[in-house]
Amino acid sequence: MAANTMAAALAASLPAPQAAPAPATPSYEAIPASMAKVIDTEGEIPIKNIQLDGLVVSKIIKHGRDMASASSSVPAYGLLLGLDLDGTLEVSNCFAMPNSSDEDERTGKAAARYQSAMLRSLKEVQSDDSIVGFYQSTTLGAFFSQTLVDSLAAQRDRLRRGGVVVVHARGNAAFRAFRLTPSFIDAYKRKKFNTQSLIQHRLTFSSILEEVPLVIRTNALMNALIGTFTEATQEPYEDPAGSVIPTLAVPQSSLPPSFSGLDLEPPSYISSNLERIGEGLDDYKTEENNVSYLLRQITRERARADAYVQKRREENAARISAGLAPLPEEDVSRLFKIPAEPSRLDSMLLLGQLDSHAKTLENLASSQLVKTFASRV
Known part of the structure; x- marks a missing residue:
C-alpha cells in the first residue's frame, strides 16, 4: 500500500507529458528535367565503363611511386570517390589510406577514423565524398589476394554499385578496373568453396573477377601541360668555332631523352x-x-x-x-x-x-x- 502511495506521489511530481512534435516533412532538391534521365537515383542502370579523371591518375601514380621508393612491400591502397551517371562510373577524386605492414589494419579502428575524417573534410569543402571503390598498386602484375577479395565483398554490401578496384602496375601507367562476378559473390555469401560449389558456380581463378572498361579523361589544363612537355623548341645551333647560326635550329624537348629502351642488359x-x-x-x-x-x-x-x-x-x-x-x-x-x-x-x-x-x-x-x-x- 505504501509503495503504491509513493509511486503515485512521484508520478504527480513529474511534469505532464507533452505530445511529441510531428516530424517535419523532408524536402528534397528537385532534380532538373535535363538531368532526370541521366542520374540513376534508383540504381537500376548497370555500370558499363569507368572514367578516371586525370587528377586521380596522377595521384595514384605518385602514391605508387612513393611506396616503391620507400622499398615497401605493402601495395599502395586508397579509396575512389565519384558518381555514377548513365552507366558510367565517373571517378573524380581519391585519397590514400594509411600504410601498414599488417593487412588487417585496413579494417581496423584507426583506418576507419582516418577515413571518416577525410570524408568529413571533403564534404566541408564541397568536394565529392561518395565512395565508389578503391585502388591498389601491384608489383610485377600480381594483385590476387584474400584482402582484395574481402574488400570488394565488403563494399559489395555497403555501396549501391558494389564497388570496383582499379589496379595500377608500378613502373608504368597501366590501369585496369575489376569487380567481383555474380557467381563468385553467390559462393562467397554461402562461404562454400568446395568441389561441388566450384562445379555448380563454374568457378576458376579467371572467373573470380571481371574486367570493366576504363577510360581516362583529362581537362584542358592538363592537356596544355602535357603539350608543353612534348612540344619541341627550336634552339640556335652553335658550331665548335663558337659562331651561332640562327638559321640552323635544333629541336629540343622539355622532357629529357630516355635511352632505357636501348639497354640490352636483362632488367x-x-x-x-x-x-x-x-x-x-x-x-x-x-x-x-x-x-x-x-x-x-x-x-x-x-x-x-x-x-x-x-x-x-x-x-x-x-x-x-x-x-x-x-x-x-x-x-x-x-x-x-x-x-x-x-x-x-x-x-x-x-x-x-x-x-x-x-x-x-x-x-x-x-x-x-x-x-x-x-x-x-
Missing part, C-alpha cells in the same frame, strides 16, 4: 619475377598437400562410418531372423566427427597470382628478345 625485375613464380609454386604445392591431407582424413572417417552402419545393419538382420527386436539406429555424425571439405579459395587465388606473374614474364621476356635480336641485325 633485374625479370629475375625477381622468376623468384616470385618459384615462391608461388612452392606455396601452391604446400596448399595442395594440406588439402590432400584433409581429404584423406575425410575419406578415412567416412569409411569408418560406413563400416559401422553396415555392421549395425548386419546385426539387425541377424536379430530379426532370430526373432529379436532390432537395435535402434544411431546418429553416425555424433559417433564419427567427419570434417568438412576444405575450401579451395586459397588455391584459386594462388593460381591467379601465378597466372599474373607468368603473363608479366611473357611480356618482359618478349620485349627483351626483340631488343636482343634487333641488336644482332
Whole structure:
C-alpha cells in the first residue's frame, strides 16, 4: 500500500507529458528535367565503363611511386570517390589510406577514423565524398589476394554499385578496373568453396573477377601541360668555332631523352619475377598437400562410418531372423566427427597470382628478345 502511495506521489511530481512534435516533412532538391534521365537515383542502370579523371591518375601514380621508393612491400591502397551517371562510373577524386605492414589494419579502428575524417573534410569543402571503390598498386602484375577479395565483398554490401578496384602496375601507367562476378559473390555469401560449389558456380581463378572498361579523361589544363612537355623548341645551333647560326635550329624537348629502351642488359625485375613464380609454386604445392591431407582424413572417417552402419545393419538382420527386436539406429555424425571439405579459395587465388606473374614474364621476356635480336641485325 505504501509503495503504491509513493509511486503515485512521484508520478504527480513529474511534469505532464507533452505530445511529441510531428516530424517535419523532408524536402528534397528537385532534380532538373535535363538531368532526370541521366542520374540513376534508383540504381537500376548497370555500370558499363569507368572514367578516371586525370587528377586521380596522377595521384595514384605518385602514391605508387612513393611506396616503391620507400622499398615497401605493402601495395599502395586508397579509396575512389565519384558518381555514377548513365552507366558510367565517373571517378573524380581519391585519397590514400594509411600504410601498414599488417593487412588487417585496413579494417581496423584507426583506418576507419582516418577515413571518416577525410570524408568529413571533403564534404566541408564541397568536394565529392561518395565512395565508389578503391585502388591498389601491384608489383610485377600480381594483385590476387584474400584482402582484395574481402574488400570488394565488403563494399559489395555497403555501396549501391558494389564497388570496383582499379589496379595500377608500378613502373608504368597501366590501369585496369575489376569487380567481383555474380557467381563468385553467390559462393562467397554461402562461404562454400568446395568441389561441388566450384562445379555448380563454374568457378576458376579467371572467373573470380571481371574486367570493366576504363577510360581516362583529362581537362584542358592538363592537356596544355602535357603539350608543353612534348612540344619541341627550336634552339640556335652553335658550331665548335663558337659562331651561332640562327638559321640552323635544333629541336629540343622539355622532357629529357630516355635511352632505357636501348639497354640490352636483362632488367633485374625479370629475375625477381622468376623468384616470385618459384615462391608461388612452392606455396601452391604446400596448399595442395594440406588439402590432400584433409581429404584423406575425410575419406578415412567416412569409411569408418560406413563400416559401422553396415555392421549395425548386419546385426539387425541377424536379430530379426532370430526373432529379436532390432537395435535402434544411431546418429553416425555424433559417433564419427567427419570434417568438412576444405575450401579451395586459397588455391584459386594462388593460381591467379601465378597466372599474373607468368603473363608479366611473357611480356618482359618478349620485349627483351626483340631488343636482343634487333641488336644482332
